[in-house]
Amino acid sequence: MSADGTSDAAAELARCREEIERIDDEIVRLLARRVALGKRTAALKRAAGLPILDPTREAAVIRRITAAARDAGIAPEPIREVFWQIVGMSRHAQEESAP
């Protein structure tokens, strides 16, 4: 490969990494919004006298995301693991939010 070809590849790699960082920032912003919504639902659940932990709802969230991952052409199992973490994070935030 020519010297130019190598520098083109390096520039493209740098561009890809920048794009990945933008996506990561976006994911973090979306997760913050998700946690905030979780806290809002926690307040509504408390007002309605419902428990914070709702395994049926969590299972439905995971099932929905499994199908979405499959439709998007990515392996569903790692996505399920990621979303169990996200669901858990949201649940902790709900449990810790002031009543």
Added chain:
Amino acid sequence: MIIITRPNVTDAEIDHIRERIEAAGMRTHLSRGVQRTIIGCIGDEALLAELPLRSLPGVESVTPVLKPYKLASREFAADRTVVRVGGREATAAFGGTAITVAAGPCSVEGRDMLERTAKAVLAAGGTVLRGGAFKPRTSPYAFQGLGREALALLAEVRASTGLPVVTEVMDTRHVDLIAEHADMLQVGARNMQNFSLLAELGRVRRPVLLKRGISATVKELLMAAEYIMSNGNSEVVLCERGIRTYETATRNTLDVAAIPVLKRETHLPVIVDPSHAGGDAALVAPLSCAAIAAGADGLIVEVHPDPERALSDGDQSLTPEAFAAMMRQLEGFAVAAGRSLSSASARAAA
């Protein structure tokens, strides 16, 4: 509890079964094999008592797993697990048809000795380089390993030889550091029940070589693997390395029977460390032959360019020449056991 699905089960049916189990407060683990797909249930099985699992679409049978280990149990996986070690440039696999041999010095003592050993390991057919950086020594006054410096040397030699690297992690504080430099993290016999270390290893994306403790039962070894797996890392290779008995003629007693017992109980690969088991270089080859005959998926062997001057475990280290001779001898044993000896040269030709 495991659910075996019908051969023609659809993704939607599997999703539905898992949703019902997860809505009851349990977690599920999916294992897709060539012949069948298994949904493993993890958690308090009493939660499932009310569920009509057998009548859900796609379910063929429901079987309780009575063993205390679930993810590690043979029943939970449709096929045996193959654990791949290394990246694109340096790869090896434990648990396939081929027997994989990891070899190298007990401790990394310097660049020259590590390079010489690695080249000898590669030439003789070894496909993984072992080398201690942080050493658990019985005496606090004994050589403790070169630490970070050794990790850097291992990474250099990995790059120059293409051999993936396995090294021991003793401290939860070192897990990320070692995962950056090595392809596989080893839990030594003394740490087999260090549960905080095992849990931490569940969170890294590196395969783990888990050695049996010197007074641990097979069940305790499998429970230790379960700790790593239940924390999210299913890439575990088990290693029988001898247990403490009343016998003093050998350093430890290699529990050969543990190999077929483990292969019956778990889908995880099982390898043998003949160096620590016997504690004597002269015993390494015969114990390796026995391990292969009993069904081991691989070996981890200590090789040192100058065992007499080794800073640790000189008595049980093979010279490069003795290692090469043993590898030639093992070839026939592997074939007799219906296996082959994996080697980097064969891999390159493939």
